[in-house]
Amino acid sequence: MIHLENKIYSLYIHIPFCKHICFYCDFPKLFLINNIVDKYLKTLIFELQKLKINHKLKTIYIGGGTPTSVKLTLLLKALKKYVDKNTEFTIEGDINDFNKKKILEFKKNGVNRISIGVQSTDNKILRHLGRAHTKEQIFKKMQLIKQYFSNINIDLIYGFNELSIKKLRHILKEYLSLGVQHISTYSLEIKKGTIFFNQNKKEADDKLVCRQFDIIFDTLTKNNFFRYEISNFSKKGFESKHNLNYWKNKEFYGIGLGAASYVNGFRYKNTLSMTEYLKKNFICEREKISLAENKKYYVMLNLRTSQGINLDEYKKVFSEDFFEKNKEKIKYFIKKKFLRKNKKNIIATYDGSMVLDRIIMDFF
Numbered sequence: 001m002i003h004l005e006n007k008i009y010s011l012y013i014h015i016p017f018c019k020h021i022c023f024y025c026d027f028p029k030l031f032l033i034n035n036i037v038d039k040y041l042k043t044l045i046f047e048l049q050k051l052k053i054n055h056k057l058k059t060i061y062i063g064g065g066t067p068t069s070v071k072l073t074l075l076l077k078a079l080k081k082y083v084d085k086n087t088e089f090t091i092e093g094d095i096n097d098f099n100k101k102k103i104l105e106f107k108k109n110g111v112n113r114i115s116i117g118v119q120s121t122d123n124k125i126l127r128h129l130g131r132a133h134t135k136e137q138i139f140k141k142m143q144l145i146k147q148y149f150s151n152i153n154i155d156l157i158y159g160f161n162e163l164s165i166k167k168l169r170h171i172l173k174e175y176l177s178l179g180v181q182h183i184s185t186y187s188l189e190i191k192k193g194t195i196f197f198n199q200n201k202k203e204a205d206d207k208l209v210c211r212q213f214d215i216i217f218d219t220l221t222k223n224n225f226f227r228y229e230i231s232n233f234s235k236k237g238f239e240s241k242h243n244l245n246y247w248k249n250k251e252f253y254g255i256g257l258g259a260a261s262y263v264n265g266f267r268y269k270n271t272l273s274m275t276e277y278l279k280k281n282f283i284c285e286r287e288k289i290s291l292a293e294n295k296k297y298y299v300m301l302n303l304r305t306s307q308g309i310n311l312d313e314y315k316k317v318f319s320e321d322f323f324e325k326n327k328e329k330i331k332y333f334i335k336k337k338f339l340r341k342n343k344k345n346i347i348a349t350y351d352g353s354m355v356l357d358r359i360i361m362d363f364f
């Protein structure tokens with residue numbers, strides 16, 4: 001039987017606006033047009049209230065797009081009743097949008113985690129990616145942000161030919177000098193509809209991607225960062241609770257353009273059309289998650305984390321023994337050094353984490 005928690009404690013809110021469009025970005029985003037922002041935020045608050053949440057949330061994540069590109073005052077006010085001192089409340093932003101006034105407004109409303117799309121500290125690479133900020137701006141603004149926040153993530157993008165090993169090592173050194181607690185890494189994907197795709201740019205080959213990731217892993221783990229999920233590194237105690245909720249296959253609310261949610265055994269996807277969204281036609285896909293799919297999600301997501309699959313929890317959720325049921329396959333992957341097992345958990349090894357899709361395919 002599927003064990004569902006009766007309350008959902010995580011909320012994702014999507015703000016799709018950006019002041020510029022990066023050459024590689026395939027996320028739901030729109031060029032910032034001021035005259036629809038107000039209407040969007042009001043519709044978003046309507047969607048929030050429709051959820052009828054009547055308890056405090058453990059995590060809130062305002063992501064984008066670029067949430068800091070717009071005035072969030074009304075939204076922050078509407079969220080206040082769900083926030084207490086235990087809520088992990090993250091806002092994602094562009095380094096250049098941060099100023100003292102904005103920061104103080106965030107603090108006043110319970111925001112306690114900041115995620116910044118730094119991507120690189122190399123000005124040539126930043127220009128290549130179509131980012132609007134420079135290395136000098138990153139270092140300057142980070143000093144200000146660090147005066148007010150002690151839980152900060154920065155994103156790092158890799159996996160492209162223009163990033164030499166020498167440059168990557170230098171960027172990592174500079175990332176470490178920024179003194180943040182969390183680093184999310186993204187391997188560049190060239191997707192249809194992006195500027196890079198139209199320019200016929202190619203992704204780096206797997207060998208280079210793995211070589212670059214090896215260097216990222218070695219450098220960060222030697223400097224007190226812990227890889228708690230395949231692409232995410234943090235100092236101890238600074239893992240993102242919001243993202244762990246996804247990777248633990250727990251349910252979550254998601255509101256805003258293109259947002260995903262997982263509620264009462266259904267996975268939903270919101271519309272990507274702003275016109276439809278503003279008409280309050282929010283949901284465009286709805287899928288009932290069968291028991292078999294739920295098991296697949298559970299295994300797939302948990303294997304991304306450093307804790308892996310907790311066998312006791314699996315038994316509690318699905319009333320069956322994962323190890324007994326998959327003994328031969330697990331033994332095969334352990335022999336191949338793709339999985340390891342301790343008393344309570346099945347965990348992907350470093351090599352296993354590079355071929356997770358293949359492992360999952362074999363299980364299901």
Ligand SMILES: C[S@@+](CC[C@H](N)C(=O)[O-])C[C@H]1O[C@@H](n2cnc3c(N)ncnc32)[C@H](O)[C@@H]1O
Pocket residue numbers: 024025026027063064065066092093094116117118119155156157186187188189190191
């Ligand atoms: C959608 S963005 C939101 C953060 C913020 N807008 C920013 O970039 O400053 C979240 C992350 O997705 C990454 N991303 C977007 N498109 C990508 C792609 N095609 N390949 C790899 N990462 C991508 C970005 O690098 C970014 O760090």
Ligand code: SF4
Pocket residue numbers: 017018020021022025026027029064065066117
């Ligand atoms: S990467 Fe971030 S800032 Fe750039 S276009 Fe995408 S959402 Fe906007």
